[in-house]
Amino acid sequence: MLLELQNIVAGYGSIMALKGISLSVPEGSIVSLIGANGAGKSTTMKTIMGLVSPREGEIRFKGKPLAGTKPYQVVHEGISLVPEGRQILQNMSVEENLYLGAYQRSDKGGIAADLKKVYDRFPRLEERKKQFGGTLSGGEQQMLAIGRAVMARPELLLLDEPSMGLAPIVVQEIFDVIKDINGSGTTILLVEQNAKKALQIADYAYVMETGHIVLQGKASEVAANPQVTAAYLGGKK
Amino acid sequence: MFFQQLINGLNLGSAYAVIAIGYTLVFGVLNIINMAHGEIFMFGAFIGLMLVTAAGANIFVALIGAMLGGAVLGFFLEYLALRPLRRRKVTHLAPLISTIGVSIFLESLALKIWGPQTQSFPPQFEGALMNAGLFKVSMIQIVGFGTAIVLMVLLTLLLDKTKIGKAVKATSENIETAGLLGINTSRIITFTVMLASSLGAAAGVLVGLSFNAIEPTMGMTMGFKGLAVLIMGGLGNIRGAMMGGFILGIAEVFSVAYGASSYRDAVAFGIIILILFFRPEGLFSKAGKGGRP
Numbered sequence: 001m002l003l004e005l006q007n008i009v010a011g012y013g014s015i016m017a018l019k020g021i022s023l024s025v026p027e028g029s030i031v032s033l034i035g036a037n038g039a040g041k042s043t044t045m046k047t048i049m050g051l052v053s054p055r056e057g058e059i060r061f062k063g064k065p066l067a068g069t070k071p072y073q074v075v076h077e078g079i080s081l082v083p084e085g086r087q088i089l090q091n092m093s094v095e096e097n098l099y100l101g102a103y104q105r106s107d108k109g110g111i112a113a114d115l116k117k118v119y120d121r122f123p124r125l126e127e128r129k130k131q132f133g134g135t136l137s138g139g140e141q142q143m144l145a146i147g148r149a150v151m152a153r154p155e156l157l158l159l160d161e162p163s164m165g166l167a168p169i170v171v172q173e174i175f176d177v178i179k180d181i182n183g184s185g186t187t188i189l190l191v192e193q194n195a196k197k198a199l200q201i202a203d204y205a206y207v208m209e210t211g212h213i214v215l216q217g218k219a220s221e222v223a224a225n226p227q228v229t230a231a232y233l234g235g236k237k
Numbered sequence: 238m239f240f241q242q243l244i245n246g247l248n249l250g251s252a253y254a255v256i257a258i259g260y261t262l263v264f265g266v267l268n269i270i271n272m273a274h275g276e277i278f279m280f281g282a283f284i285g286l287m288l289v290t291a292a293g294a295n296i297f298v299a300l301i302g303a304m305l306g307g308a309v310l311g312f313f314l315e316y317l318a319l320r321p322l323r324r325r326k327v328t329h330l331a332p333l334i335s336t337i338g339v340s341i342f343l344e345s346l347a348l349k350i351w352g353p354q355t356q357s358f359p360p361q362f363e364g365a366l367m368n369a370g371l372f373k374v375s376m377i378q379i380v381g382f383g384t385a386i387v388l389m390v391l392l393t394l395l396l397d398k399t400k401i402g403k404a405v406k407a408t409s410e411n412i413e414t415a416g417l418l419g420i421n422t423s424r425i426i427t428f429t430v431m432l433a434s435s436l437g438a439a440a441g442v443l444v445g446l447s448f449n450a451i452e453p454t455m456g457m458t459m460g461f462k463g464l465a466v467l468i469m470g471g472l473g474n475i476r477g478a479m480m481g482g483f484i485l486g487i488a489e490v491f492s493v494a495y496g497a498s499s500y501r502d503a504v505a506f507g508i509i510i511l512i513l514f515f516r517p518e519g520l521f522s523k524a525g526k527g528g529r530p
Contacts, residue, residue: 049417051413051416051417070416070421070423071413071416071417071419072416072419072420072421072422075417075418075419076419080417081417083414083417087411087413087414087417089406089407089410089411089414090410091406091410092403092406092407092410096403099403100403100404100407100415100418100420101418103400103404103418103419103420104419148418152418152419
């Protein structure tokens with residue numbers, strides 16, 4: 001397993017958003033974590049990144065314990081997060097945002113090559129490379145957030161609600177890109193409210209409800225589960 | 238007369254600008270006002286003075302020495318007064334109060350070391366005065382103004398062109414995002430406080446040179462002026478702090494020159510109140526962005 005969470009309890013103050021969750025992400029796979037608002041999906045991501053410290057439980061990445069490390073150390077281990085709401089640096093240019101994604105790397109040639117790859121994948125970012133991040137549209141900001149995370153050359157890429165607030169055509173583009181990134185060897189853990197799309201591209205899926213994992217399995221099996229169909233896929237099959 | 242006063246105002250304003258940039262940098266990464274900045278400015282002036290009088294150093298060597306001393310003070314300020322509070326998730330106001338504590342400590346320490354009397358640099362560049370017809374410029378003014386401008390240019394280059402500078406900007410804009418990008422934000426905060434303090438100390442030497450009056454209480458007045466400039470320029474906006482410094486300097490000098498010498502501070506701060514009345518977010522901040530650099 002590339003990433004393993006065992007009985008993680010975590011939260012904010014006295015409120016525990018995660019009440020003992022366990023999940024594993026095999027190397028090379030796409031794993032989706034679906035569930036309603038407030039189920040604890042984003043907290044799971046923040047706990048992996050070290051933004052929230054777990055009260056109990058263990059996080060292991062490549063067999064090594066990860067709990068208690070700071071975000072920059074987690075990035076150093078090989079995990080990058082595309083955060084919820086994109087968190088683009090508004091007052092810095094598109095290109096500066098991308099270069100900051102490669103902050104911990106010092107291989108100039110490799111960084112330049114990866115920058116070119118991002119521009120090839122998202123030509124609109126190259127057109128706007130001198131503009132401030134804050135001037136981009138929502139879809140462009142999402143592309144920038146993904147490009148920026150990829151610039152770190154992570155082994156595991158976490159994506160938190162990448163389709164939120166985007167037009168359907170852009171959503172499709174984003175999911176194509178996620179598949180594409182996975183195809184080039186990066187393992188993906190995806191948190192989504194768009195359960196249908198998330199289950200389509202995933203190998204494995206976990207369903208979360210109020211801080212617990214209530215269902216898990218191969219994505220196709222989870223998608224076929226009647227409860228999931230009723231609750232997350234619009235009821236019709 | 239007019240041009241002469243403009244030159245004097247630019248000279249004073251350049252020192253204010255360097256002080257205000259120090260406040261701005263710290264405000265950017267920590268969202269607090271560093272109340273000890275004025276006292277670090279005062280220490281810079283004394284360190285420069287000691288290097289010139291006791292060690293016989295050249296004024297530029299003294300300036301660099303003061304900046305190094307300021308950086309060391311900044312390191313301890315961050316390590317002892319700010320970092321422990323950050324670890325413990327206390328209220329937002331706690332670090333503000335702890336910097337006030339540091340400022341009182343530094344002022345008392347300076348009184349103990351150097352005594353309460355006003356001291357001054359031995360005359361530098363004596364008699365060198367350039368006459369350009371409309372106005373006269375002394376060598377001290379040229380050196381002071383020139384040094385301030387060089388410092389501002391170097392700082393701008395550092396922030397815009399270097400990796401660590403970009404990390405400072407990213408940390409200022411959103412510390413959580415900066416961490417997620419792999420930036421060790423704690424180290425960036427230490428670096429920023431040291432950088433800001435070294436600029437404050439440099440301003441101390443410049444002001445000490447221009448006004449020939451160095452005393453342990455000079456930090457307080459200067460600190461408040463830097464603070465006013467910080468707010469006038471738009472909290473956390475570096476260009477705003479530069480421009481604000483010049484506006485305050487020129488306003489002060491003109492109010493003295495045109496007959497209101499005893500109202501000099503009142504006129505200067507009156508202008509700031511007027512500016513804030515019409516632009517409460519500060520002169521140079523982009524509305525709606527919280528005035529970040």
